[in-house]
Amino acid sequence: MIEDKNQQRTGLAALGEFGLIEHLTQNIEIKQPSTLTGIGDDAAILDFKDKKVVISTDLLIEGVHFDLGYMPLKHLGYKAVVVNLSDIAAMNATPTQITVSIAVSNRFPVEALDELYDGIKLAAKGYNVDIVGGDTTSSQKGMILSITAIGEADAEDLAYRNGAGDGDLLVVTGDVGAAYMGLQVLEREKQVFQVNPNNQPDLDGYSYLIERQLKPEARTDVKAILKGLEIAPTSMIDVSDGLSSEIMHLCRLSGVGCNLYEEKIPVDPQLINTCEEFNIDITTVAINGGEDYELLFTIKQDDYDKIKGNPNFTIIGHLTQQSEGTHLITRANTKIPLKSRGWNALSNDEA
Template sequence: MIENKNQSKTALSQLGEFGLIEHLTKVFEINQETTIKGIGDDAAVLDFKDNKTVVSTDLLVEGVHFDLAYMPLKHLGYKAIVANVSDIYAMNATPSQVTISIAVSNRFPLEALEELFDGFATAAKHYQVDVVGGDTTSSQKGLIISITAIGYAKEEEIVYRNGAGDKDLLVVTGDIGAAYMGLQILEREKQVFLVNPNNQPDLDAYSYLIERQLKPEARNDVKKLLAELGVKPTSMIDISDGLSSEVIHLCKQSQVGCKLYEDKLPLDPQFINACEEFNIDSTTIALNGGEDYELLFTIKMEDFEKIKGNPHLSIIGYINPEEEGMHLITRENTQIPLKARGWNALQEETE
């Protein structure tokens, strides 16, 4: 829940907007050389010298993107930063600054916002990004968070979605689907709690899945890993909306088709066990779950030997000509057209 009933509460009206901003933003430090001026003036001043600047914005709305019944505010702040810096890593760039804007209703006391900003600050420190601005305003509908992430890269380092070529290999980092199953477990426990508030769930068996939902991490290691391996991706995207959706984005932008192999999908054992418990198909969830914040990219066939056997990377398919279409090859060697079913359709199906 968002608050402990025994805590003291400070109404936001006691501080006013400028007092609130000053109070909440004192947790942020400036560490980047590219930050000339951060919070405290009409605009931030940044200097990237010979690098190209990359910018991405994301919006999180209470009741749509998060549920405060089981999402602690500190975790929410952390996850909001992760979702945005992940987009910068997906350009093969380095995030350096973020701006944070929130709209908040009067049901949130100052102490709740301090928790949220503690999460922002913890993530900013972990990913070495400076918080250089933002805005606060009131909301009639709960909590809304908007974050803009700014980063940089040499022009020759940047990787777009539209560079995949015929016979390129499809590669994914980490494992997929776990964040969605973490959400299913939290939703189930929420329903149990509503019926019996005295029930204390035992979630030890699902610790990895819940962590992937409540405290995901962005792949800040991949740019360095690929550079050390001597591999430059031909296209790249982060997996926030589900693997199949992201594969289709890459293929459409690159005007190519693909073959994706079911038996090559990287699945965590805890994820497989949870799918069996919920009696839902693990492949369906892995393809459509979303919020994994892993990276999906393509590499040239000749780079196969460089990444083969790397524990952080899985080759899950390859690119073919556009006219051949986009297909999933099942374990039975059946070819099925790849569809972007997405999170919402999946949610309806599993309810």
């Protein structure tokens, strides 16, 4: 990336911690009725009346979860919010508030954190969630982001990972695999740039894949769509660690097996073209890629007629008795064991 060497740089020390927090959080508006007080006191006060409260938190570490070589700070802020809202959506709940904590080294000026917060605020506005608190502190090296998301739901609407039953249909939103291939394209262009800094990346033809990697969206719309169809999901999880890994989570926690059909797995045409260019197997990417932030859920067979043909959803398989195990049914109608090769953050590698 070519950097503007003449851009304004205000050292963090010039504002101090409280000044920095005030600077970053100015003009934040409160929209949610459940937010009684937000930023400005020792703690936020929330009131959810008779709703159930859903909470999730995530840690993003530079060099492990993101690379600022090709991840713009505004995109990072946006994505950091989205990945947490996705966890709330995966409980079939509605996100309402977030807190944002940042640790940064002195290599980041105030202007860099302004960019990061522009992305955070954009996501909060787009998903109608309030920013109600957080913290800033120093880091010896790089950037660490921690976002906590809070949501609400009626008790009867909540969907867990352990509610699926034998015979239930396996459904996924959107398409899968694109975010992983977007990462492969960005990594390739980064290596080309390192060899020849004058060589500008050619990203034409990869726009969808790169957007799925740098600016994913949380499927907070699914709860209302399912309610409109009068479908209550029996279990639900978000596809952040790879489709096969998430299916196996649902099966293990629900005490069931499954048959996943290769020909049913939804993929984007851009993914197919890029996998062929990289000489990578499409199905391997689709089931193991991760970071898609789509929702994977199960429904009763009785709900089939309500969901068939809906453009938001694809039925990709069905659940079986646990004794039958978890399997991928290939296009050639071969039954092979489904393996979990999703992302494992603790090993910084594929598991």
